[in-house]
Amino acid sequence: MVCKRCNNEGAIAYRYIKDGKEYQVELCHDCYNLLLGRQEPAPKKKSFFDINLRCPGCGTSLDEIRRTGYIGCADCFKNFKNELVPVIDAFQNRAISRSREIQKEKDVMILAGEYEHLMAENLSSPANCAKNARRLKDIKLKLLALGVDVG
Amino acid sequence: MADYLNAEQYGFCAVSSRVRLARNLADYPFFGPQANRLNGEIVEKVYRTLKPLDTFSVVYMNDLPDLQAGYLREKYFISPLLAENRVNGALIINKDETFSCMVNEEDHLREQCFTEGLNLFKAYEIIAVKDKILSDRMNFARDKDFGYITTCMSNVGTGMRASVMLFLPALHATGKMNEVIAEMKQKGFTVRGVFGEGSRGEGYMYQISNEVTFGFTENEILKTVSYAACKICDLELDERHKIFDFDPLRTEDECMRAYGVLANCKLLDYGEFASLWVKLALGAYYGFYNLKPNLLYRLFINMRPAIISYHEGVFTSRDRDIHRAKLVSETLRGAL
Ligand SMILES: [Zn+2]
Ligand SMILES: [Zn+2]
Numbered sequence: 001m002v003c004k005r006c007n008n009e010g011a012i013a014y015r016y017i018k019d020g021k022e023y024q025v026e027l028c029h030d031c032y033n034l035l036l037g038r039q040e041p042a043p044k045k046k047s048f049f050d051i052n053l054r055c056p057g058c059g060t061s062l063d064e065i066r067r068t069g070y071i072g073c074a075d076c077f078k079n080f081k082n083e084l085v086p087v088i089d090a091f092q093n094r095a096i097s098r099s100r101e102i103q104k105e106k107d108v109m110i111l112a113g114e115y116e117h118l119m120a121e122n123l124s125s126p127a128n129c130a131k132n133a134r135r136l137k138d139i140k141l142k143l144l145a146l147g148v149d150v151g
Numbered sequence: 152m153a154d155y156l157n158a159e160q161y162g163f164c165a166v167s168s169r170v171r172l173a174r175n176l177a178d179y180p181f182f183g184p185q186a187n188r189l190n191g192e193i194v195e196k197v198y199r200t201l202k203p204l205d206t207f208s209v210v211y212m213n214d215l216p217d218l219q220a221g222y223l224r225e226k227y228f229i230s231p232l233l234a235e236n237r238v239n240g241a242l243i244i245n246k247d248e249t250f251s252c253m254v255n256e257e258d259h260l261r262e263q264c265f266t267e268g269l270n271l272f273k274a275y276e277i278i279a280v281k282d283k284i285l286s287d288r289m290n291f292a293r294d295k296d297f298g299y300i301t302t303c304m305s306n307v308g309t310g311m312r313a314s315v316m317l318f319l320p321a322l323h324a325t326g327k328m329n330e331v332i333a334e335m336k337q338k339g340f341t342v343r344g345v346f347g348e349g350s351r352g353e354g355y356m357y358q359i360s361n362e363v364t365f366g367f368t369e370n371e372i373l374k375t376v377s378y379a380a381c382k383i384c385d386l387e388l389d390e391r392h393k394i395f396d397f398d399p400l401r402t403e404d405e406c407m408r409a410y411g412v413l414a415n416c417k418l419l420d421y422g423e424f425a426s427l428w429v430k431l432a433l434g435a436y437y438g439f440y441n442l443k444p445n446l447l448y449r450l451f452i453n454m455r456p457a458i459i460s461y462h463e464g465v466f467t468s469r470d471r472d473i474h475r476a477k478l479v480s481e482t483l484r485g486a487l
Pocket of ligand 1: 003004005007008027028029030032
């Protein structure tokens with residue numbers, strides 16, 4: 001018999017009385033308990049829903065992965081790739097949702113780092129000044145284009 | 152790659168560089184009872200692949216003597232997590248200890264390479280050769296959009312952590328470290344004390360590393376971490392000059408005293424050694440005597456208790472103190 005509520009097999013016909021009239025409804029054990037307001041459904045074979053949210057390779061549930069950030073096998077990644085995007089984003093300091101800003105920050109960091117380094121090199125050995133002049137000018141312009149003025 | 156990042160002028164601040172790669176095999180479970188049963192095979196596979204390249208040894212965690220465990224931990228070749236995996240955890244390491252690979256730690260493989268000083272590009276060069284060979288022979292889990300698939304989502308992408316160990320006594324002493332840590336965090340780097348909290352005497356060592364592994368190429372990670380490390384070194388050197396200018400004679404007096412004790416002591420416990428070593432290293436930077444950074448850092452690492460026991464075969468703390476005093480004083484006298 002099929003459950004009227006979740007369409008799973010294994011339903012039983014339950015009878016109940018409401019407003020003095022007798023009714024019958026086909027429900028599985030879980031849905032029956034749920035409707036009665038019991039907290040925990042009795043353990044049973046996995047429902048269709050449940051199987052879908054577990055990795056068939058290793059049995060790790062999507063819930064567990066969301067909670068811990070750990071996957072159980074390479075298949076978890078394949079199966080839950082879309083669902084994992086926000087998890088990865090959270091664990092990677094929003095590297096996905098902020099990818100545009102990060103690209104800019106990264107460019108600035110690398111150019112400014114090189115700039116400072118070449119300036120320090122000039123200070124410690126003035127012989128380098130001529131060699132570095134062109135690259136320094138180049139970096140300055142690139143940084144300006146990114147909205148950073150190193151003066 | 153650009154030489155300027157292997158900057159020698161930072162020798163007295165930048166102790167060592169490390170590159171770590173996290174890799175997993177697509178056809179083995181990452182953890183759990185299944186992994187316990189199957190993943191012992193991975194140790195064999197990695198060893199067989201690496202063997203033709205160099206002299207490697209395999210150290211199994213299930214029968215690792217405490218002494219050797221202590222040695223490997225103090226050298227950062229094994230993590231507490233790996234040591235705990237008595238089922239199938241193993242370390243594969245080459246003879247000169249430049250390349251090592253933890254197997255069955257959080258990820259199936261954790262390849263590591265250490266170099267002295269600020270030298271991330273060199274470390275990456277060494278590790279990339281081995282990683283290429285491993286990835287040619289083994290089926291590493293990868294995704295076309297996300298890169299390497301790791302056990303924890305915090306390592307997805309390059310699976311790479313690049314870190315530089317920095318010796319920062321002046322920033323620490325002047326109370327500027329918290330500021331530096333906060334600024335670096337904002338820029339996407341993690342800075343933390345290497346020996347955890349309450350490690351005052353332990354040499355003021357900090358480690359800076361990239362916080363995220365996704366959205367950056369390997370080259371970008373190496374560059375940004377190197378520049379950030381340079382930046383911190385610059386700040387540290389500024390503070391060192393301020394300390395010196397405040398009272399040059401006093402500074403020299405303290406460094407020379409530390410030198411005197413270390414060169415002449417007969418019993419030296421690790422705590423006393425670590426606090427005197429800080430002054431010894433500063434004095435070398437100021438030029439009161441001539442000691443090279445690499446010699447100083449090797450001394451620092453090799454005086455740790457488990458490393459002394461391992462090398463010298465001594466096990467009581469008094470015997471260790473005797474050997475430590477002997478090794479330090481001989482090193483200092485030999486260096487002059
Ligand atoms: Zn139902
Ligand atoms: Zn799985």
